[in-house]
Amino acid sequence: MKNRFFAFNDAGAFEKELVQFSNWCKENGSPTVCFQIHSAILDPEKLKPVWDILEKVFPDVPWFGNSTSGNIVNCEKTGDISVSAIIFEKPTTKFKIHQYDFSQKSIKDIANEIVKEANHNPWVKAVEIYHCIAPFSTTHLCEGLDSLAPHIQIFGGIVCSPDITSPESCVFSSVGGYTKTGLLVVFYGGEEFFVESRKISGWKPIGRNFHVTRSKGNVLYELSSLPAYEVYNKYLNIKNDNNFFYNALEFPMLYEHNGISIVRAAGASNPDGSLTMSSDIDEGSIVRLSYGEPQLIVEKIRAESESAELFAPEVMHIFSCAARKAFWSQHEPTYEITPFKNLATSTGFFSHGEFLREKGHLNQHNITLVIASMREGPIVRNEDKKIEHISEKSTRLPLAARMATFISETSFELEQINSKLRVMNEHLQDVATTDSLTGLENRLAFDALLDTINQEQSKTSNWTMLLMDVNGLKYANDTFGHQAGDALIVAAANAIKGAYGTTGNCFRIGGDEFVVVMRAPLDSLFKLQRQLRRGIEEYNKTALYHLSIAVGESRLCSETGVRKSISDWKMEADLNMYRDKVRYHKSSESNENQNLKDLISCLISVEEAKDSYTAHHSDRVKAYSELIARFLGLSESSISLITNAAHLHDIGKIGIQDNVLTKPGKLTDEEFDIIKQHPVIGAKILMQSNYTHEMVQIVLHHHERYDGRGYPEGLKGEDIPIGARVIAIADSIDAMTSKRVYRDAMSLDYCRNEIEKNLGKMYDPAIGKVVLEHWNEMVDSLLSMRSGRPKVI
Structure with missing residues (x-):
């Protein structure tokens, strides 16, 4: 697989070069060829001579192309119109060009047709996309192509013009002509065709996390309940004027989607404070502003170029976001792709956005570099192809980058502190309504529930209150100490929760006082109280301190349907509980304790x-x-x-x-x-x-x-x-x-x-x-x- 490049400066010289190339093809067995055109000129009248000469010299050879913000040939910026011949040397290699128009078909239908075409041609291994700037989001296209076979790689770019703020863009081909509202797709594959794609970002998060609180499609309305534009205005002092797009490009958003960190640029700031993004951002997701980190980019470039070298590419297609040119303003626009220069011949352009499939999902990126490496046949090492690394000295961190790192780290620390404070506040909220000894709700929570019940509109209700008191707790505290008393309180709480926890709200409202409030039919109360008695009996089988609980029951509504006041409801439960307690503490003669002691002495003798x-x-x-x-x-x-x-x-x-x-x-x-x-x-x-x-x-x-x-x-x-x-x-x-x-x-x-x-x-x-x-x-x-x-x- 090879590339042959032609610069279109005048028609005569271009035609002469093409004729020479045609002769070379005939001498070399007429290999399969297609032509690719990148143009920083959008005027179809100025492009027409290129197409006419191609069809004159190579009448049956397909061609395709797109508008750009600058052209790349062999990792260097070239003239306004560049033409490259892609030469396929293996007879098994295949390619196919399709062109679609947004004005005639929906993007969902186009995605379905691309999938159908790939399924119809099992030789397909790669899908290359050239997408005109459109008023709609690319999300539907990305989601529609997710159903492609997992082994198929997808890469490409959003085409544009030298003015990256302009919506003007175009694609053109021998199969579909010229259009400003189109999508160009090239299918590659075959038994001996191999492809590998990668991306390089290099953007680091800066500042706090923002939650996407309101969005619709690719329009981002609110971040953490603020108008989305206000984030740029408040934190970066970026005004909503004609320079907004350029200024905001320096601080794009990092967005986690499909398990991938995606860079999203704001395409425009709208009068209502919303931002039009290049693709959808889901509500509920988290975004952070980001800043370009030169050292991080260089490290990523080094790692990816070394990985590409192992693949041994023959041809590379490069899609570099036009905004990255501004980032390397002190260098040539192609400065960062220098390490790829000696690996293979390459062609590409500066784009408006970039596509890459990762982890089975196609994502559209901004301010990102995507490189597709292709070859035919097995890996063949060329020792003459050495990676030209970027000088470390030239990547010295500027003051702005150091400040960005400082702000990012301090913001992260503040986020951690805020996170801890949120956890602490939640804990304090729990503490405010939870009894620390038993884990049951406390009196504050009990009173709140009573207020809620009191505000009910219904005059009839099946609310039941069970007021409970631990018998003999004072004696246990006096005789065995407060540790014993606490053990009895915990045991009582466990028994109460075990019996009523699934049907009612259980509270500890005082030292030895508990309350259960629940909605329950009358016939279920006996069963629940029997569960409580069984729980107490089970505990007492092995317990050191004997547990007994007095229980007083009260229904909010009487048998005749009359609803009691909250105070009367509580009072009735309290009285019934004390009646139960009196039955536990039966009156005894003054010498009863002495009789028990005498009995114990008798037991010792026995x-x-x-x-x-x-x-x-x-x-x-x-x-x-x-x-x-x-x-x-x-x-x-x-x-x-x-x-x-x-x-x-x-x-x-x-x-x-x-x-x-x-x-x-x-x-x-x-x-x-x-x-x-x-x-x-x-x-x-x-x-x-x-x-x-x-x-x-x-x-x-x-x-x-x-x-x-x-x-x-x-x-x-x-x-x-x-x-x-x-x-x-x-x-x-x-x-x-x-x-x-x-x-x-x-x-x-x-x-x-x-x-x-x-x-x-x-x-x-x-x-x-x-x-x-x-x-x-x-x-x-x-x-x-x-x-x-x-x-x-």
């Missing part, structure tokens, strides 16, 4: 009676604990608390299976895990009996170790209540000196050594040292307890 080896274990631990507490010099109230806790420390064993509790041998890991539950079970029992928070905590933690390796919570050091640390030593002393079914009692010396060896591990070292210092007194007490004669202290 538990110890099951195993003769542990009989009176609680009494002995109580006595040893009291003795140790006195050695420590604790107050009488603390001694009383510790001794009472010591007496109750193993109450939870009543909930352990007998076959595990009295097993005569070493426990398995699973059995030991069961045993380890007895402090938790004991704490639950004591909680239900209104024992103090401090005592429950001692019983819960009497098997913690000083080094943090104990159970149930792995508390460490002084995080363990002091009463639990005292009982831990007392409990160990009695365990070691008691006969068990699986071993004999251990000696007092062994017991002393074990305590000494485990100071800081199992036992509080300070308490342990006091015990060892008073060891003889401990032994006296132990022997007294074993003999049945209590030691008098």
